[in-house]
Amino acid sequence: MMLPTNILVPTDFSETAEKALDYAVVLAAKLDARIHLLHVIGIPALGVPELGVAMTSSMIGTLVADAQVALDQLVARRRDKVPFGPTLQRTGDARDMILQAAKEVGADLIVIGTHGRRGLSRMLLGSVTDAIVRTAPCPVLTVGVRAVMS
8 A cells, every 4th residue: 555645635715624734734744745735616606597697707716816815825834844736726516626636636645624514404515525535536534623633
């Protein structure tokens, strides 16, 4: 079994996603691995013409620019600890984009946060993390909202 050298860390900028990134940084430092940070802008309106009109290209442009600033800040605070590949941004379904990015960067591990939703909210929102665990081309390490690192 080979140890990971390319770790993909998807982020939605939540507290749990940041915990997952910090965990990945500690792991990458020990394994001499590179981190690839990914943010997906989910645009469900693409399949619904009436809603698609509401999401103008300038709005999407603003979302992309704001997300890039946030990604750059996450990397800047950790760059002295581990090497990072170029940050990645995708637009579309988070599940598909995470799997596609994993293949693109040759990820041999995905570290992803889980929000711990249960019941109706999980059923309505679906679980990106569950889908990734089931379909990823490599191992997936999930970091929960209550995870504590020492």
